[in-house]
Amino acid sequence: MLIGMIRSQSTRAYACLTALLWVGCSSGPELPNVVLISVDSLRPDHLSINGYSRETDAPLKELFQHAVVFENAISTSSWTAPAVASLITGQLPRQHGVTKGRVKVAKGDHPTEAELQPVLDPSIITLAEYLEARGYATLAVSTNPHITRELGFAQGFRHFERVQPVDAEGATGSLHADAARANAVATRLRNQVGSRQPVFLWIHYIDTHLPYYARQPWLDEYKAELRLPAVELPASAAADTSFRGKAMDLSQKRRLLEAYYDSEVAYAMQQISELLKELALGDDTVFVLTSDHGEAFFEHGYMGHSVYLYESEIRIPLLIRFPEPGPDARRVPEFVSIVDVMPTLLDFLGIPVESPIQGRSLLALADGATDPEPVALFGSLSRRKKKSYSFVQRGRYKLIRNHYTGHDRLIDFQTDRIEFRDSSKKNKEVVKELSALLEDPLSARPHETEPGS
């Protein structure tokens, strides 16, 4: 049955005339392309669009100016696998089950696949599966060893390719799979599917993940601001010890490390811009920029991620540029989660969610609505027995539970923006309430989201 598509001005969603028979909907040119970009370890506060002092996103400025910017987006974890599984399923880690695992990198050789990481359950319906059923050409490019076909992340993708890591000297063994190489793969896949179908492309970049390579001209520019002594800098940096022997104090080394990171952010943004030019998908494209988690820079004495669940590690950027007649540019201060990305896209496309998810559509917020009361957000980090935490955040409070010690820590953001104090003893009622939510997240998150809700 050939069924037309209409655009609903009231909901700003695309609505299939026979939504109940969604498998039978046409795949006409009315469906917009969807480009989902996740940049590993990308901190939202290191983008100029969010007020950062360095110009890290100049090539995407115009695109970002037309986007809905979610200012308070939180991931479901502080490392890749659970967070990315949440991004593409709309489920919390406890529901999708991809919570553990590690990657063994053999020096001088290809890394082995992730060990002990559960495979994403084939019964879970992914964003790609929804879109494939609607006639999209579904394409994915991964640069992260946690995101592979073997681990279940290719579900719903007609073409899924993992770009193997190569370090700056051309030897394998690091985590580095350059964005330019990922772009070349994405362009090749795009050209394989022709132009008759709408395209869903998901690309996960890893340039902003440790180790950070010195990207020019940005690093020289940022280094000049730091007024450091004239020292020769290494090709990459992974810790303040990367500058051992250089005539700098610890504070200078840490700021330099951040400059390396920022040079990678600027490089990634430039490569995204190049990719969009190369693909030339046109204005009728939904563009999403996000990350899997953040990156700590010694706020609590350590750097990197997958350590704890502080803001530095779980805050992510979330920008969505909707095509006409989608929501216009806006900054949304409400708290939102990475699990909300999938239902938001499906809502915009008029595709009903037919699987249990914990995300919600953000279309109403993107259109200017506000939450009548703060929404609860959840996440966890449980890579090893002794390192197992979960959190619930609602309004001014965040409760972090250490599952190994049983200790609860309450953060009161109103009095403690930097998360240094445990306020649990002074707020026993709050701890009790959040504790009940933590034990039963489904009581606070929708089991499924209908378009327009």
Ligand SMILES: [Zn+2]
């Ligand atoms: Zn990651």
